[in-house]
Amino acid sequence: MVVCSIMALIIQKYGGTSIGDLQKVDAVATRIIQAKKLGNKIVVVVSAMAGETRRLDNLAKQITPQCNPRELDALLVAGEQMSVALLAIALINKGCPAVSLSGSQLGIITDSNHNAAQILKIDPSNILQVLDSGKICVVAGFQGVDANGNTTTLGFEGSDTTAVALAAALQADECQIYTDVPGIHTGDPKIIPQARQLENINIQQMLELSGLGAQILHHTSVAIAEKHKVPLKVLSSATGDGTVINHDNGNNYNFSVISGIACNKKQMLVTAKNINYKLSNNIISQISARDITIDMLTLEQSALVFAVDSLFKAKINNIYNDFLVTDGLAKISVVGSNLRSDAKIINTIFATLDSLEIEIKICSTSEMRISILIDTIYLEQAVNAIHGAFNLAELEEIITA
Amino acid sequence: MVVCSIMALIIQKYGGTSIGDLQKVDAVATRIIQAKKLGNKIVVVVSAMAGETRRLDNLAKQITPQCNPRELDALLVAGEQMSVALLAIALINKGCPAVSLSGSQLGIITDSNHNAAQILKIDPSNILQVLDSGKICVVAGFQGVDANGNTTTLGFEGSDTTAVALAAALQADECQIYTDVPGIHTGDPKIIPQARQLENINIQQMLELSGLGAQILHHTSVAIAEKHKVPLKVLSSATGDGTVINHDNGNNYNFSVISGIACNKKQMLVTAKNINYKLSNNIISQISARDITIDMLTLEQSALVFAVDSLFKAKINNIYNDFLVTDGLAKISVVGSNLRSDAKIINTIFATLDSLEIEIKICSTSEMRISILIDTIYLEQAVNAIHGAFNLAELEEIITA
Numbered sequence: 001m002v003v004c005s006i007m008a009l010i011i012q013k014y015g016g017t018s019i020g021d022l023q024k025v026d027a028v029a030t031r032i033i034q035a036k037k038l039g040n041k042i043v044v045v046v047s048a049m050a051g052e053t054r055r056l057d058n059l060a061k062q063i064t065p066q067c068n069p070r071e072l073d074a075l076l077v078a079g080e081q082m083s084v085a086l087l088a089i090a091l092i093n094k095g096c097p098a099v100s101l102s103g104s105q106l107g108i109i110t111d112s113n114h115n116a117a118q119i120l121k122i123d124p125s126n127i128l129q130v131l132d133s134g135k136i137c138v139v140a141g142f143q144g145v146d147a148n149g150n151t152t153t154l155g156f157e158g159s160d161t162t163a164v165a166l167a168a169a170l171q172a173d174e175c176q177i178y179t180d181v182p183g184i185h186t187g188d189p190k191i192i193p194q195a196r197q198l199e200n201i202n203i204q205q206m207l208e209l210s211g212l213g214a215q216i217l218h219h220t221s222v223a224i225a226e227k228h229k230v231p232l233k234v235l236s237s238a239t240g241d242g243t244v245i246n247h248d249n250g251n252n253y254n255f256s257v258i259s260g261i262a263c264n265k266k267q268m269l270v271t272a273k274n275i276n277y278k279l280s281n282n283i284i285s286q287i288s289a290r291d292i293t294i295d296m297l298t299l300e301q302s303a304l305v306f307a308v309d310s311l312f313k314a315k316i317n318n319i320y321n322d323f324l325v326t327d328g329l330a331k332i333s334v335v336g337s338n339l340r341s342d343a344k345i346i347n348t349i350f351a352t353l354d355s356l357e358i359e360i361k362i363c364s365t366s367e368m369r370i371s372i373l374i375d376t377i378y379l380e381q382a383v384n385a386i387h388g389a390f391n392l393a394e395l396e397e398i399i400t401a
Numbered sequence: 402m403v404v405c406s407i408m409a410l411i412i413q414k415y416g417g418t419s420i421g422d423l424q425k426v427d428a429v430a431t432r433i434i435q436a437k438k439l440g441n442k443i444v445v446v447v448s449a450m451a452g453e454t455r456r457l458d459n460l461a462k463q464i465t466p467q468c469n470p471r472e473l474d475a476l477l478v479a480g481e482q483m484s485v486a487l488l489a490i491a492l493i494n495k496g497c498p499a500v501s502l503s504g505s506q507l508g509i510i511t512d513s514n515h516n517a518a519q520i521l522k523i524d525p526s527n528i529l530q531v532l533d534s535g536k537i538c539v540v541a542g543f544q545g546v547d548a549n550g551n552t553t554t555l556g557f558e559g560s561d562t563t564a565v566a567l568a569a570a571l572q573a574d575e576c577q578i579y580t581d582v583p584g585i586h587t588g589d590p591k592i593i594p595q596a597r598q599l600e601n602i603n604i605q606q607m608l609e610l611s612g613l614g615a616q617i618l619h620h621t622s623v624a625i626a627e628k629h630k631v632p633l634k635v636l637s638s639a640t641g642d643g644t645v646i647n648h649d650n651g652n653n654y655n656f657s658v659i660s661g662i663a664c665n666k667k668q669m670l671v672t673a674k675n676i677n678y679k680l681s682n683n684i685i686s687q688i689s690a691r692d693i694t695i696d697m698l699t700l701e702q703s704a705l706v707f708a709v710d711s712l713f714k715a716k717i718n719n720i721y722n723d724f725l726v727t728d729g730l731a732k733i734s735v736v737g738s739n740l741r742s743d744a745k746i747i748n749t750i751f752a753t754l755d756s757l758e759i760e761i762k763i764c765s766t767s768e769m770r771i772s773i774l775i776d777t778i779y780l781e782q783a784v785n786a787i788h789g790a791f792n793l794a795e796l797e798e799i800i801t802a
Contacts, residue, residue, distance in 0.1 A: 022463055059487060062423055064494040071493065074501050075486035078479040085476035086460060092472065093465040100475050104505045105550055126550070149506055149527070 008173035013163035018237040020050035045163040048079025069114035080140035102140035110144035117152035122169035160221035168228035183242035186392040187261040194393040212262035258336035409574035414564035419638040421451035449480025470515035481541035503541035511545035518553035523570035561622035569629035584643035587793040588662040595794040613663035659737035
């Protein structure tokens with residue numbers, strides 16, 4: 001694509017709370033027009049207005065909890081269809097020509113895995129036509145169509161995925177994800193009051209964080225951004241401040257960097273004792289076949305141990321009769337780069353929790369994160385203590401040289 | 402199309418009040434399944450749930466009363482998109498396979514006249530594919546796409562048009578329009594308590610009635626049904642009873658038949674006195690250019706006289722300074738066939754109103770209707786008296802031999 005030298009192509013994504021009512025839609029329209037007036041081409045991706053997707057989902061679930069997946073998708077996309085049209089009406093009303101696109105107009109072709117479809121292909125011709133006519137293109141997030149024209153959705157928070165995938169397909173100069181929290185923090189500000197906003201974060205670390213329950217960016221969207229090197233920013237829809245996600249390879253540094261702390265509540269620790277290789281293989285293949293996501297898997301002294309979301313309790317218990325299950329746990333993950341090579345970091349975590357007499361049920365380490373499981377009741381105390389021990393509220397990311 | 406001899410293709414259309422809540426959606430699903438179990442192929446056309454289109458329209462109008470027409474269409478179609486998906490979920494939940502289609506999936510191609518688009522072409526391949534797989538096809542009414550894939554809507558009550566146009570394109574054996582009133586009556590039951598339900602009505606008379614404010618069927622849909630000889634029924638969604646609209650040519654009879662009485666409130670009588678041929682031509686061409694619908698036009702003794710909906714008051718006053726405008730009138734139309742040739746009918750109307758001392762402001766007659774304008778305050782009294790004078794509550798349509 002040829003981009004005029006002074007004109008950037010910018011993707012802006014606004015979530016449901018950013019356009020939660022008509023007043024907020026108006027504020028978002030004003031922000032978009034500011035970016036447009038700087039001479040940029042703008043594609044805006046929007047979610048459904050806050051609460052709308054839940055309202056539609058509730059209607060369907062009142063008929064049956066086991067909705068037909070195709071029809072549930074056909075129902076849910078109406079939420080985004082409304083919000084793109086309303087935002088386009090608001091933009092046009094402010095004198096700024098705009099065109100909304102949704103459904104098959106988007107050119108987003110997915111597989112047929114309803115409710116959690118994967119994008120296969122993007123035909124950006126409709127979007128480019130709108131941009132070339134000098135108008136703002138307002139795009140419905142979360143949705144696509146399969147090869148047969150059936151409506152599909154990209155799963156929870158799929159609008160992030162829409163934005164990043166379009167940024168990749170259009171080779172956008174910048175993909176801006178606007179949220180109601182001001183950028184990426186060293187931890188969840190609701191749990192850790194001292195959490196500090198990061199000015200920068202490495203994409204690999206963002207990938208770990210988004211996979212660990214840090215609900216800022218949809219994990220799939222970060223993976224697409226990493227693969228296609230999409231220039232990504234997470235910004236506050238109130239202030240416009242936020243975090244730049246960079247594509248430098250953190251592993252080039254020979255010191256450890258901690259970016260932040262992620263938490264997952266409602267975790268279970270599952271142990272199968274006295275098992276052999278064949279049985280453990282069988283258990284793992286059954287877990288995989290049932291689409292259960294597990295974490296922190298270890299196999300030691302004839303025992304298979306892993307962490308799993310409590311959501312999967314019933315499914316897990318069906319696999320093997322003799323599982324020992326400890327429920328009511330929380331996972332704390334310290335995310336950064338070069339972590340495994342630095343024993344000081346593990347030591348700091350252990351010493352901090354030991355001083356609080358909080359028991360670590362299990363610990364696992366990798367290049368980019370150290371995760372532990374503890375009792376959920378200690379979660380708040382533990383993450384704040386770890387956040388403080390690494391001085392994350394103060395330091396500019398470099399922990400040990 | 403080849404239809405198996407024992408299997409009929411039936412189009413059923415349900416309006417917003419018929420599917421006003423999930424309980425009603427459930428009842429409609431039950432009725433559809435009954436028809437399916439008789440061995441029929443079923444296409445169901447649905448409107449948005451009652452109040453939904455108004456809710457969406459209000460949201461847009463809160464931003465600006467002058468909405469961009471394309472974006473208003475993109476917004477409004479979400480209403481039908483929700484109702485088709487919910488009905489499909491309800492059908493599937495009752496064990497009856499169903500597929501919803503909306504937007505570009507429908508194959509309904511219109512012109513680009515947003516908010517009041519005309520159907521240009523129907524590609525029924527998606528619908529036929531659903532039917533051939535033995536499933537019920539649930540179709541979003543009111544909407545189409547133009548040649549460039551932009552979403553369009555067919556105007557007020559456009560779902561009737563969708564149903565009849567699909568019936569024509571699919572050569573359906575029957576098109577059933579379900580409403581919350583039991584079929585076509587000799588007059589509006591809300592105004593005329595004695596109004597009788599008609600078992601049959603001729604399509605030309607239905608065309609007159611629907612063009613005269615009888616809000617049972619969208620006028621465009623009746624016109625399409627007449628042109629393509631669509632077998633049409635208007636049925637109560639509560640009881641399944643209703644009126645058959647037949648395609649016999651009423652003019653073959655040499656006696657007068659009255660089918661019913663239609664009313665239009667909020668009419669104005671407009672008079673331009675002392676005008677010449679050139680000026681009257683100029684006025685009429687300006688009326689046409691402004692898309693104003695007029696009725697009962699007469700040109701007599703240098704005076705141009707016509708009736709027009711009060712809606713157009715501002716537009717009318719812009720055309721000619723010296724119009725004499727009488728507002729607050731109502732139009733009563735007696736609709737039937739062979740009416741002009743029978744002076745008894747006109748005489749009955751005049752004598753009835755004269756006995757009540759109700760002044761007739763203007764009267765016009767045609768082959769299929771006699772219309773009069775009176776003060777709106779006398780409307781109820783007048784229509785009930787005329788309905789009684791023609792004994793419409795009792796007689797089986799034939800008035801004079």
